[in-house]
Every structure is written in structure tokens, then in C-alpha cells.
Amino acid sequence: MKKPNAAETLPAADPAAPHAPAETAPRQTPADILQHYLAEISRFPLLTREEEERLTRAYHETRDPEIARRIVTANLRLVVKIALDFQKFWMQNFLDLVQEGNLGLMQAVKKFDPYKGVKFSYYASFWIKAYILKFLMDNWRLVKIGTTQAQRKLFYNLHKEKDRLQALGFEPVPKLISQRLNVSEQDVIEMDQRMGAWEVSLDAPVRQESDDRHLDFLESGEVPLESRVARAEIDARLKAEMQAFRDILEDKEQVIFEERMLTEEPKTLQELGERFGVSRERVRQIETRIKKKLKAFLEDRIPDIEAYRAGPDAE
Known part of the structure; x- marks a missing residue:
């Protein structure tokens, strides 16, 4: 016996019956989607410093994806905060920046070493910025x-x-x-x-005729005290290592290091060449040699030196 298909089992439509209006969901604007996203990520609890240390160490040892998920979700608001700083460079969908920042956050979780004494959010901010910046550089077609x-x-x-x-x-x-x-x-x-050309106010409403701003859905933008302390500790360590590096240089190298690399108003190669009675090219060669020495010195003394450097500041 032939099994009837779905069409055969349904009653025939009455051509005289009025058609019911099709129910269509209202189209969501990018601002609506962003507002919904901000509401969703606000449900994930933030981590205390102790919880962060415990989880990052546990993930470092076990590579448990569930632990990684907890670390990532707890830091999604950090990604939005950082993405807001780049909003003026990308006037299309703001969530494009958030998406790229989230990829950077996941990479930070993968690469983070909790035994280096650096706060995770500080370390992750560099990865988040790096991914957002690369996205901007790759996709800003209107103004090359x-x-x-x-x-x-x-x-x-x-x-x-x-x-x-x-x-x-x-x-x-x-x-x-x-x-x-x-x-x-x-x-x-x-x-x-x-x-x-694309400067916009971060206080702009999430959509037209709305009193809500994007920032209303986020915590205060002030840098937490513990983050400021962590940064101060890192800066102090770098300063101490730079001084230690200076002390191992020869006299001429020390002068070039101080007056070309440590000052707000560096001397010209010509000025230093005249001071030492050598050509400007010779001074340039010495400076290049110092930079190579410094890179090797810091990589040896601070293995995660690249994590301490702000990517946008690097040439």
C-alpha cells in the first residue's frame, strides 16, 4: 500500500477563503543587533583576580576547552571597550571590529603564560588590538x-x-x-x-530617537586599579632592564643609546658624528648594533617582551 505524502494528507485550500496576512518579523538594524549582543555578554560574570589566576593556570596545564570558554566569555566586554576606541576608523558594522577582537581574545587565551606575573586582561588587550588593527588595515578600502x-x-x-x-x-x-x-x-x-574624516562621538545613541548610548551597556571605562598597578610594575621592570642594558655598553655606545634612543629629542647622526669625530654612517652602524643587542638582551631577560609592547607603537 502506497504511503501518502504530506501534500496528499493536507486538506485542499479553499480558493474563496481570505488569505491570512503573512507575519514577518521586524527587520533588525545593526544598532538593534549590537544592543542585543551587549545585553547577552553582560550575562557572563566577570572574574575576580583570584578566579582569573586559577582558571588561566588550569587552562595552561590542561588545555580544557571549557575552561577556555569561561575565560573568553568573562572578557567579552573588554573586547567591546577596546573596539570602541577604533570605531571612528570603521563606520560600517561595529560588530565587525568586535568579531575580530574576539578572535584576538581567543588567541590570547591560547598563548597566555600565567606564570609570567602579568594580568591576563592586560596581556589580552594587545592581541585584541592587533587583530582589530589588522582587520582595519586589510579592509579599509575607501581610504587606502x-x-x-x-x-x-x-x-x-x-x-x-x-x-x-x-x-x-x-x-x-x-x-x-x-x-x-x-x-x-x-x-x-x-x-x-x-x-x-570619520570622527564620531562615542556618546552617540545606539539608534535614532533613542536615549540609550553604547556606553550605557558597559561598565565604566576607567582602568581598574589592579590594571594600573600591573602596568606600573611592568614599566618599572622595563626601566630597570634598560638601565642594566646601558651599564653593559661601552662609553660611546652609552652616549648614542641615551641621546638617540632614550630621549624625547634625539640628537642627529650628524651631531653625534661630529662629537666623536666619525661619519654619520658610522654612528648609524653603531646605533643599529645597539638595537640588535637591546633586542637580544630583552628577549633573554624578559621572554614575553613582545606581549609587553603595545603593538600600535611598534614600527
Whole structure:
């Protein structure tokens, strides 16, 4: 006996019956999706310092994916906070940045060594920023940036250098910035225009005619005291290691190290060459040798030195 299919078992439609209106869910805007995402991640509890240390050590020893999941979910709000700092560079879907930052967070969990004395959130912030920055560099098609080393240097350092000059009492004009960053004045002007074109307020509402802001769904943006202490400890350690490195240099190398690499206003190669009675090329060679020595020295004394460095600041 033939088994009837679904169509044969349903009653025939009455052509005279009125059609019921199709129920369609309202289309969600990117702001609606973001608001929903923020509400979802707020359900995951944050970790205390003791819980963080216990879990990161347990994962380091066992590689248990469930432990990794707990660490990741507890730090999803950190990713959003960091992504907000880059929102002005990506005026499309903000969750694109969050997604890339989440990938960086997972990589941080995988690479983190809890026995190095560094707070996980501080370590993870570098991975999160690195993944977001790479995404921006790869996908910012409307204003092609990062196509040259000079542009990458400006993309990472332009705002910081402007703030630094203003703090010193100087007007951050393109000529002065170009001299300090060793790039062309035209590159400074173009990058400043590009990076300023999409400035938006982080206090903007999540959607039109809404009193809610993105920041209303996050904790305070203030850096926790323990994070500031951890950073201060790292800075103090780096300072001590730099001093130890200086002490092993020869007299001429010490001068070049101090006056070319440790000062806010470095001497020119020509000035130091005249001081020592050698060519500027010879000074450059000595400086290059010092940099190689310093890299090897720090990698030996601080194995995770790359984790301590802010990726955007590296040339």
C-alpha cells in the first residue's frame, strides 16, 4: 500500500477563503543587533583576580576547552571597550571590529603564560588590538591606508604624537610631526585628513530617537586599579632592564643609546658624528648594533617582551 505524502494528507485550500496576512518579523538594524549582543555578554560574570589566576593556570596545564570558554566569555566586554576606541576608523558594522577582537581574545587565551606575573586582561588587550588593527588595515578600502611603512607608522602614532607635542607646549603642525616621526609632511597631512574624516562621538545613541548610548551597556571605562598597578610594575621592570642594558655598553655606545634612543629629542647622526669625530654612517652602524643587542638582551631577560609592547607603537 502506497504511503501518502504530506501534500496528499493536507486538506485542499479553499480558493474563496481570505488569505491570512503573512507575519514577518521586524527587520533588525545593526544598532538593534549590537544592543542585543551587549545585553547577552553582560550575562557572563566577570572574574575576580583570584578566579582569573586559577582558571588561566588550569587552562595552561590542561588545555580544557571549557575552561577556555569561561575565560573568553568573562572578557567579552573588554573586547567591546577596546573596539570602541577604533570605531571612528570603521563606520560600517561595529560588530565587525568586535568579531575580530574576539578572535584576538581567543588567541590570547591560547598563548597566555600565567606564570609570567602579568594580568591576563592586560596581556589580552594587545592581541585584541592587533587583530582589530589588522582587520582595519586589510579592509579599509575607501581610504587606502597602510600601503607604505610611513603610512602604517602614522596610522598607529599620529594621534599619540599630536597629544605628546601639545603636552610639551608645541602646536602639532604637520612639519613638526613629520620631523619627529621621520615621514614626509604630505603623508602627515593626508593621514590626518583620512583619520579625521570619520570622527564620531562615542556618546552617540545606539539608534535614532533613542536615549540609550553604547556606553550605557558597559561598565565604566576607567582602568581598574589592579590594571594600573600591573602596568606600573611592568614599566618599572622595563626601566630597570634598560638601565642594566646601558651599564653593559661601552662609553660611546652609552652616549648614542641615551641621546638617540632614550630621549624625547634625539640628537642627529650628524651631531653625534661630529662629537666623536666619525661619519654619520658610522654612528648609524653603531646605533643599529645597539638595537640588535637591546633586542637580544630583552628577549633573554624578559621572554614575553613582545606581549609587553603595545603593538600600535611598534614600527
